Amino acid sequence: MFKATCNSRDFKKVINATSNLVDEICFEVDETGIKASAMDPSHVALVSMGMPKEVFESYEGDIHDIGIDLEALKKIIARSKGDEKLILELDDEKNKLNVTFKSNVTRKFSIALYDVSSSNLKVPDISYPNQVSIKAGAFVEALKDAELVNDHITLKVDEDKFVIYSKGDLNQSETVFENNNDEYETLTEFKMSEPSKSTFNLAYLKDLTKSTSAEDILKIYLGSDMPVKIEYEVSGSKLVFLLAPRIES
Amino acid sequence: MFKATCNSRDFKKVINATSNLVDEICFEVDETGIKASAMDPSHVALVSMGMPKEVFESYEGDIHDIGIDLEALKKIIARSKGDEKLILELDDEKNKLNVTFKSNVTRKFSIALYDVSSSNLKVPDISYPNQVSIKAGAFVEALKDAELVNDHITLKVDEDKFVIYSKGDLNQSETVFENNNDEYETLTEFKMSEPSKSTFNLAYLKDLTKSTSAEDILKIYLGSDMPVKIEYEVSGSKLVFLLAPRIES
């Protein structure tokens, strides 16, 4: 069996973040919580989410693989209002996931399960030379700046600086975050062991960070021509994204 | 002659509610006020509005049939701002309706009259087994829930419950309003003489209730496979809608 109760706002944020790159997913449920990982259709990005039992108000779960049409789930979750109570319940017989919102009225949705088997994908354990932590709002703004000039973007770590830049045929944009020189604490962590530079598809990076709030802290792992790993937390749930670099020929 | 002055905000709401299903209408004006009724082009829904003389700040009217392009009138009324004074005046000679907004400037529109004769439609006097009153906001939200799963919706009255549900091939949605168990007073009235269930076209129900405010109280009359009748008031003006059921074959 599987039945879990949580705050609809937090669950909404996790589902939105997961569904920006992936259409269907398999929730791997067990007594410790919910996990899910998937690659985007073009296999450029990997999305992984983990909601430990502790983030739920109440939680009971045996081992289940619950295949979900994320697009349908997202639309249903979008119908929640503010801080409603949200109840997820597996209906094994009918092969459905029941999603119930409780406030002054009870609103119940049922979604047919997909026959998606667990991917058993794991985020690979790569060792990175550099890691910065930055407020999501500032990172997203830098992506929007870059979008004006090109469809790819370079993330560079060098000498107490984290630089995001993009060059087009005519115009260019550049945002510089300086370590130890930031009264607003936008760049909250800066660990560099060697200068690095990698270029990424801008649309993917935008999707990866679309559901963040401005104050979320993104933990970004970087190396030269390595995939970028971006991690952040939503009230105890963990989101991890991996994006392959664009190798310039 | 016909000349009436009122608050633009109230008139806007009545016209918007009326025009969601109907493109042209004949205002039947006399000394007691304005009335109008019309069926939608596919003859599935009937719309009826009544603005008694008392809702106007000043009112003078002889018997007139004033045929109006509701789309044009709606656009003009949409140009009013907040609580302007609105003056409606028939220009018999030029065959126009003058619509004047008065605030710090005077803005005047003239609309050519249509040759629409009075429909003499009346809302049929049907006796209904059940009647519930519900806040428009909650009703509209239930329609939006249903929209995620199908294009029709079932309204059910049973055992101290008013249930709105929709079933799709894969997913389903259901909102339950319980009588006597509602601290927010969403369901303000519940009269049942026998259980009933009817299914309606969701798009029509959405149009019927599109111009409501969340706190408006909808008086809903229901019976099994009977048309639904929905009534509400806007500052003394009355709106009545009748919608034929979808008979499942």
Place this chain on the structure above:
Amino acid sequence: MFKATCNSRDFKKVINATSNLVDEICFEVDETGIKASAMDPSHVALVSMGMPKEVFESYEGDIHDIGIDLEALKKIIARSKGDEKLILELDDEKNKLNVTFKSNVTRKFSIALYDVSSSNLKVPDISYPNQVSIKAGAFVEALKDAELVNDHITLKVDEDKFVIYSKGDLNQSETVFENNNDEYETLTEFKMSEPSKSTFNLAYLKDLTKSTSAEDILKIYLGSDMPVKIEYEVSGSKLVFLLAPRIES
């Protein structure tokens, strides 16, 4: 050389106002400030802007013609947030204009210069019989009213009245601003030496006034079948527009 620092909000407003009718422009820079004039592609309207040295926080400039893709500049300026410091700097070697926003982070854009030579256009020195000054908000609303009935609009000055009206085949709209009878001070100046009436293309008039704020005072110069001249100021910068009348045949 050319390097100037100003408030991003003011510069944004001037650029937006200029770019509504014109795609590219040549900033004529010298030690007294920035000037630019251009005609719209169909040569119906003339746009002229002047930012004297005094409106900048700091300003250094030799004589330069800086050809700009206004569309690209507008998009970049749109990326500024609130009252950031904005630095414009000519990079003569690379033939680029650098646009830098400074707040807690430094964001820098470079735009390639266009090969647009100075137009040497001047706003012709026409003598007008009439001139009114009016709040931009009220003027823009009158244009929106007119838009409901036709694609051209007539500006009329007569006997202590400034009237904006539009006639369609079926409907018409009219806004009357009365001199000396306006507690809200919408019409702040009224000088008439003879009654006048001219008709203009509504879409152009909308573009000319699109970037105004409701409280901006538009100085409007009018005569019968003469071009209309509209002037307003943005924190010391001057915008002038000239629009040819539509001559009814």
